[in-house]
Amino acid sequence: MILRIDIDEGEASIEEVADGPVGDILARCQETPEGYRYGVGKRSSEPPELGHLRVVAEAVMEHRQIKQLENGTVIVEVNGVRVSKAKPVLRELAIALGISRLNGNGGTQNTRQLGADIIAALTP
Template structure:
């Protein structure tokens, strides 16, 4: 039976929650290929307003889009750029190639590649064993088309600003500059605020959870209301 889009979203949320639980138990993402693959396929279904292929392990593709495209979905947890393998013998069965990356630090799903299979095939290099390798560097954003993300919460601490965007991403700004990586700065803030860095099971919080706890503490202190001269912009742009 085909899933409704609401059911797909619910399944996606539940699969991500289960993945986060496994990661907190110390299991590495690479040891959970089926779960990660399921997350990628559900995300692609939502992305294309499509449905899972009718048969499990359907030859060459995983999702059928609303437009009837046969979509091959690959999921990775590696940092970009990275190489993604494809079966040269089944690529002719595919109309569209989508690569999804699971950011296990922030527990966020990212679409990093989306092309017609004919375009993707020209970018693939051959490899022994009937495999084709596609180098994925991330989706390019056309100039002037960056999507503004609204700020859900922001607060200030020792001259820095902690921002939570509407998609849950946590940022730290200092002297008008984005601090990267984010987590070490959050750890220092958490220590100063007396916030534990781990959950009840002793597993370290990811960036989003730690940032949320830091913001909760700063809101309790009233540090979300400061003079207009506070560092960093009040809105951010993500390509």
């Protein structure tokens, strides 16, 4: 698995760039004297395909559905359409539900933490 740290609005999040058997990923890498280099290219505005992952928790508020996948990823659908950036929608929901945007250490919650807290608040 290859991950990338993304800084958006001063907040860090982790994005899954590639997942698969090591041999398949190495075949797409360039070997350099320092090791292997994986060319990521431009970011797609399309959200990554996550259909192979099982939904482990979900909740609905009005026209927004929040799903947590087995790898911890949180996805949001608005009117049945998946949004590419879940965090802005999660922030709106957190405000509406009175959920703090801060984690236990005093830092800003990441998308996974915020989504899990929202699902917990909406689940009886």
